[in-house]
Structure formats: C-alpha cells, structure tokens
Amino acid sequence: MTYKEKFIQMNKEAAATAVSIAVIAAFWWISGFALEKINFTVFYMPGWFVVSCAGSFILSVCAAVFLVKKVYKNFSLSDETVESGAA
Numbered sequence: 442m443t444y445k446e447k448f449i450q451m452n453k454e455a456a457a458t459a460v461s462i463a464v465i466a467a468f469w470w471i472s473g474f475a476l477e478k479i480n481f482t483v484f485y486m487p488g489w490f491v492v493s494c495a496g497s498f499i500l501s502v503c504a505a506v507f508l509v510k511k512v513y514k515n516f517s518l519s520d521e522t523v524e525s526g527a528a
Contacts, residue, residue: 442516444520447516447518450514450516453512454508454512454513454514457508458508461504461505461508464500464504465497465501465504468496468497468500469493469494469497470493472489472492472493472497473489473490473493474489476488476493477489
C-alpha cells in the first residue's frame with residue numbers, strides 16, 4: 442500500500458465509524474422517545490430505557506463486528522517495506 446492509499450483507507454475507516462456512531466445514537470434517541478408513551482416495565486425499569494440501552498448495546502456489537510470484518514484493514518503506517526524471508 443502506498444502512503445496515499447493508507448490515508449485513504451484511514452479516512453474510509455473513520456467515516457464508517459462516524460456513521461455507525463450516528464446510527465447507534467439515532468436508534469437510542471428514537472427508541473427512547475417512541476416507546477416513552479407505552480407503559481411497560483422490565484425488572485422494575487421503564488421499557489423505553491431497557492429497549493434503548495439494550496438495543497444500543499446489541500447494535501454497537503453488531504456495528505463493531507461489521508466494521509472489523511468489512512471495513513478495517515490491517516496495515517503498518519511506516520513507509521518501510523518488509524521483505525518476506527528477511528529477518
């Protein structure tokens with residue numbers, strides 16, 4: 442990978458991470474406000490709180506797995522190229 446390609450990849454990773462954070466925050470807000478009018482409790486806590494927090498956690502784990510498998514790439518930031526077989 443060239444130096445420029447590395448920075449392009451880093452920008453892609455940062456943008457994908459920002460999008461996933463925005464989606465998780467939007468889910469938390471929307472589920473919290475959407476379920477506020479519905480009266481139900483889970484373990485003596487309001488249902489909107491449980492759904493928004495537990496759902497955000499599950500969504501965060503799914504987003505992290507997706508980012509690691511599909512977006513992130515493992516590369517060195519140094520310009521040195523390591524030849525295979527050299528010690």
